[in-house]
Amino acid sequence: xxxxSLNDWLSYLEQLHxxxxxxxxxxxxxVAERLGIQRPAPRVITVTGTNGKxxxxxxxxxxxxxxxxxxxxxxxxxxLRYNERVCINGQMVTDAALCQAFxxxxxxxxxxxxxxxxxxxxxxxxxxxxxxxGAVILEVGLGGRLDAVNLVDPDVAVVTSIGLDHxxxxxxxxxxxxxxxxxxxxxxxxxxxGDPNPPATLLAAALELNAPIWIRGQDYxxxxxxxxxxxxxxxxxxxxxxYLDLPALSLPLENAACALQAxxxxxxxxxxxxxxxxxxxxxxxxxxxxxxxxxxGRNLSLMLDVGHNPHAALYLSQQLSxxxxxxxxxxxxxxxxxxxxxxVLQPLLPLIDHWAVVALDTARTRSADELYQAxxxxxxxxxxxxxxxxxxxxxxxxxxxxxxxxxxxSFYAVADALKELDSIAQEHLDDxxx
Numbered sequence: 001x002x003x004x005s006l007n008d009w010l011s012y013l014e015q016l017h018x019x020x021x022x023x024x025x026x027x028x029x030x031v032a033e034r035l036g037i038q039r040p041a042p043r044v045i046t047v048t049g050t051n052g053k054x055x056x057x058x059x060x061x062x063x064x065x066x067x068x069x070x071x072x073x074x075x076x077x078x079x080l081r082y083n084e085r086v087c088i089n090g091q092m093v094t095d096a097a098l099c100q101a102f103x104x105x106x107x108x109x110x111x112x113x114x115x116x117x118x119x120x121x122x123x124x125x126x127x128x129x130x131x132x133x134g135a136v137i138l139e140v141g142l143g144g145r146l147d148a149v150n151l152v153d154p155d156v157a158v159v160t161s162i163g164l165d166h167x168x169x170x171x172x173x174x175x176x177x178x179x180x181x182x183x184x185x186x187x188x189x190x191x192x193x194g195d196p197n198p199p200a201t202l203l204a205a206a207l208e209l210n211a212p213i214w215i216r217g218q219d220y221x222x223x224x225x226x227x228x229x230x231x232x233x234x235x236x237x238x239x240x241x242x243y244l245d246l247p248a249l250s251l252p253l254e255n256a257a258c259a260l261q262a263x264x265x266x267x268x269x270x271x272x273x274x275x276x277x278x279x280x281x282x283x284x285x286x287x288x289x290x291x292x293x294x295x296x297g298r299n300l301s302l303m304l305d306v307g308h309n310p311h312a313a314l315y316l317s318q319q320l321s322x323x324x325x326x327x328x329x330x331x332x333x334x335x336x337x338x339x340x341x342x343x344v345l346q347p348l349l350p351l352i353d354h355w356a357v358v359a360l361d362t363a364r365t366r367s368a369d370e371l372y373q374a375x376x377x378x379x380x381x382x383x384x385x386x387x388x389x390x391x392x393x394x395x396x397x398x399x400x401x402x403x404x405x406x407x408x409x410s411f412y413a414v415a416d417a418l419k420e421l422d423s424i425a426q427e428h429l430d431d432x433x434x
Contacts, residue, residue: 040128048140049160059259069134121148145183163311178202194258310343317347327402360412388416
């Protein structure tokens with residue numbers, strides 16, 4: 001059957017496999033062999049972790065591009081367009097490139113069933129393999145050991161952080177989660193661990209494979225000053241490296257530090273004298289994403305963050321504490337059923353003056369009633385809305401210029417908010433033109 005558009009293909013892929021998640025490499029490896037997929041680039045960096053994967057990948061991409069490398073990044077999920085998942089030198093690949101890759105996979109797979117993510121991973125690898133890249137950065141979707149990106153042997157394996165998330169797949173202890181993430185390790189291949197206290201299972205996996213490991217706080221690290229920070233680490237030969245006066249960044253410094261240490265271990269990299277421009281240029285939509293919008297004659301402050309688990313909520317609370325709002329702080333919040341509601345709310349409750357809760361546009365959402373009750377029982381000021389769109393239409397008119405609106409809790413929440421904000425911005429432009 002011919003599929004005319006990317007949306008046609010994505011609709012087809014969503015119903016192709018009986019399970020949305022079906023961890024294991026046998027099926028996807030067989031199809032990869034049929035397609036002739038090998039190494040997508042001379043250098044491959046695989047990045048896993050509970051939080052921080054996206055910004056670590058983005059920092060690495062910018063740092064490598066600054067050296068003149070052509071860099072592919074495969075990441076997930078996307079916010080507004082599927083193409084966000086497959087980027088070359090920071091630019092999304094075209095619909096046509098994705099459709100062509102999907103068609104190749106469809107012809108090669110025969111009767112082998114693939115999940116949406118597996119299909120997408122193979123497509124990214126096909127596109128990268130044909131693009132004459134210097135390096136590819138692969139973000140693990142779930143876990144590591146059985147994730148489809150683990151088809152490819154990395155030159156550097158990165159574990160950004162280890163916390164509890166997706167416990168139905170990865171287990172309910174940090175030890176079990178770490179063991180799954182250590183599945184991306186390879187014999188003798190360097191590992192960077194951004195978690196300063198990695199579980200013994202991660203260290204044992206590296207030891208068993210004779211994989212040298214760099215742990216934040218032990219083998220590399222960072223120190224904060226008032227308006228700057230310093231980084232220290234070592235290269236593959238053990239020579240000391242350092243930057244003494246790095247600029248403040250909007251994204252987590254821990255992930256920038258992790259990316260710098262990974263950069264030091266990639267074969268063929270020339271160590272940059274001045275990484276500051278690449279670090280400062282790194283931005284990710286929906287991660288500690290501060291913006292100001294014009295609305296009914298006022299400039300309103302917003303922050304969007306896709307944090308949706310306890311580790312991310314704690315980090316978000318630290319960032320909010322460091323940059324207090326001059327007025328009231330509102331939160332627009334939605335969460336999926338499989339996330340730990342109590343642990344997500346706990347660090348943020350003292351920092352939010354008013355909550356607005358919604359059900360997200362997915363069958364996996366927690367209901368607005370459930371979120372309302374949880375916050376009401378804790379004495380929070382809270383109201384419920386039918387959707388993100390309704391909530392924004394209710395909240396923006398009451399915000400003052402000194403207030404701040406935080407949108408967080410899920411990729412779904414941030415994606416829907418971005419769509420509505422684009423619509424509001426267009427209305428604002430139309431009003432000005434009129």
